[in-house]
Amino acid sequence: MDNELREENVNKKKRGRKRYVLITYVFLGLFLLLLVRLLFFTAVESEDFINSSYNPRLTKLSETVVRGKIKTSDDVIVAETITNDDKTEVRNYPKGPMYAHAVGYSVNGSLGAEKDFNFRMMRSHIFFLKRIYLELSGEKLPGDDLVLTIDSKLQEAAYYGMGDYDGAVIALEPDTGKVLCMVSKPDFDPNTIKADWDSIISDSTSSVLLNRTTQGLYPPGSVAKVLTALEMMEEGKADTFSYECEGEEEREGYTIHCYRSTAHGTEDFASAFADSCNVAFGNMGLMLDKNRLSLLSDRLLFNKKLPTALSNTEKSSFNITDNDPEALVMQTAIGQGKTLVTPLHMAMLASAVANEGVIKEPFISDSIENADGGVVKTYKGKTYGSVMTKEEAEKMKELMRLVITDGTGQGLLSDDYTAYGKTGTAEYSSDKDKTHSWFMGFAEKDGRKIAAAVIMEGAGTSSAHAIPLTKSLFDTYFQNE
Numbered sequence: 301m302d303n304e305l306r307e308e309n310v311n312k313k314k315r316g317r318k319r320y321v322l323i324t325y326v327f328l329g330l331f332l333l334l335l336v337r338l339l340f341f342t343a344v345e346s347e348d349f350i351n352s353s354y355n356p357r358l359t360k361l362s363e364t365v366v367r368g369k370i371k372t373s374d375d376v377i378v379a380e381t382i383t384n385d386d387k388t389e390v391r392n393y394p395k396g397p398m399y400a401h402a403v404g405y406s407v408n409g410s411l412g413a414e415k416d417f418n419f420r421m422m423r424s425h426i427f428f429l430k431r432i433y434l435e436l437s438g439e440k441l442p443g444d445d446l447v448l449t450i451d452s453k454l455q456e457a458a459y460y461g462m463g464d465y466d467g468a469v470i471a472l473e474p475d476t477g478k479v480l481c482m483v484s485k486p487d488f489d490p491n492t493i494k495a496d497w498d499s500i501i502s503d504s505t506s507s508v509l510l511n512r513t514t515q516g517l518y519p520p521g522s523v524a525k526v527l528t529a530l531e532m533m534e535e536g537k538a539d540t541f542s543y544e545c546e547g548e549e550e551r552e553g554y555t556i557h558c559y560r561s562t563a564h565g566t567e568d569f570a571s572a573f574a575d576s577c578n579v580a581f582g583n584m585g586l587m588l589d590k591n592r593l594s595l596l597s598d599r600l601l602f603n604k605k606l607p608t609a610l611s612n613t614e615k616s617s618f619n620i621t622d623n624d625p626e627a628l629v630m631q632t633a634i635g636q637g638k639t640l641v642t643p644l645h646m647a648m649l650a651s652a653v654a655n656e657g658v659i660k661e662p663f664i665s666d667s668i669e670n671a672d673g674g675v676v677k678t679y680k681g682k683t684y685g686s687v688m689t690k691e692e693a694e695k696m697k698e699l700m701r702l703v704i705t706d707g708t709g710q711g712l713l714s715d716d717y718t719a720y721g722k723t724g725t726a727e728y729s730s731d732k733d734k735t736h737s738w739f740m741g742f743a744e745k746d747g748r749k750i751a752a753a754v755i756m757e758g759a760g761t762s763s764a765h766a767i768p769l770t771k772s773l774f775d776t777y778f779q780n781e
């Protein structure tokens with residue numbers, strides 16, 4: 301009897317312990333779930349949630365945090381909040397219009413980095429003792445600073461290189477996707493954007509808010525020959541190609557011209573590329589399989605949203621079918637058809653050639669720092685993938701080198717680095733003298749590389765405009781070691 305009782309007691313105790321363990325686990329499980337939920341919200345959801353400029357939490361944050369600064373990769377401040385004696389705050393842009401589109405503004409809906417990283421600059425990760433001190437003394441906390449991938453010297457070279465022309469300059473680091481400079485003109489002064497807002501908005505012809513590097517859609521002119529040339533290689537038609545250029549040629553009532561109708565004589569594939577011979581490339585267009593060319597254009601990111609962390613990007617467009625008349629096919633092959641491209645897209649393709657065919661997704665900020673310069677968050681970029689094989693990239697590189705050594709890009713010859721590229725002079729009206737000046741390409745030295753796309757609207761030939769600007773970019777980059 302005693303034994304039975306003892307056993308029952310022991311069993312009761314065991315059951316009680318089991319229940320206790322079970323309850324502990326249930327609570328622990330619930331707690332962990334809650335923790336995961338909280339972490340997930342902080343890490344993933346909260347940014348989108350809070351980043352909306354209409355979110356009341358941002359307004360709340362602005363009551364306790366002074367918006368952080370924006371600086372370039374070489375530590376030049378391009379946006380900061382100044383607190384006046386009466387505690388009112390003004391957002392100041394020390395470089396004015398130079399960073400108008402890259403940095404943007406934080407009022408009237410916001411734009412550029414100010415918009416994309418809004419939330420980041422409204423948080424504060426200062427040392428906790430400093431935080432406690434400021435909170436106790438009723439002062440606002442200094443927000444985190446945004447560090448751009450842009451180099452101030454390159455941005456300056458691009459900005460002043462544009463002179464009075466409208467257009468766009470964008471440079472990328474091919475093996476990371478870092479944006480090294482981003483200039484769009486016409487521009488505006490972010491310091492006075494609030495005061496200027498009504499006149500900007502009411503002027504329907506004004507396009508100053510448009511970031512031409514990512515949103516400007518331009519006829520590519522001869523830079524499109526990169527696409528045509530790549531398809532020639534893929535169809536195995538490049539090595540045997542030869543054409544007699546007489547300076548111009550008529551098809552179905554359409555006359556295709558070389559620059560100033562200069563006869564290039566016998567052109568093979570590489571020399572036609574270097575000389576930018578329209579007659580030879582127009583005829584290449586007629587030789588190509590339109591379906592395959594169309595598939596290649598898809599692979600080269602035409603007609604789709606570009607893979608990039610940058611906001612407000614437009615899609616480049618390219619269309620060709622078997623039913624297109626010969627004249628349109630020839631025009632498309634030399635970039636004078638219906639094709640439209642953004643400068644960012646062209647810089648990405650130049651980067652791909654420089655980077656063995658692999659595209660890295662362009663991005664404009666790679667770290668967030670607290671007000672004392674401590675790193676809070678870093679971003680290393682993403683790989684999109686290959687758009688051409690390593691062998692194709694190598695061949696394309698040889699063609700682009702020939703443009704610099706023997707062709708239309710000789711203004712980029714330098715003892716300091718090796719440049720590669722394709723020039724373009726794109727007609728944009730029936731007046732053949734009205735042309736945009738284009739260049740896309742890259743330069744390298746000891747493993748360091750920079751890729752760029754430049755368009756100067758209505759500037760004329762690339763040798764007189766886009767090439768000298770690119771030269772100053774490349775010179776600046778390689779002096780910057």
Ligand SMILES: [Zn+2]
Nearest residue numbers: 545558564577
């Ligand atoms: Zn020619």
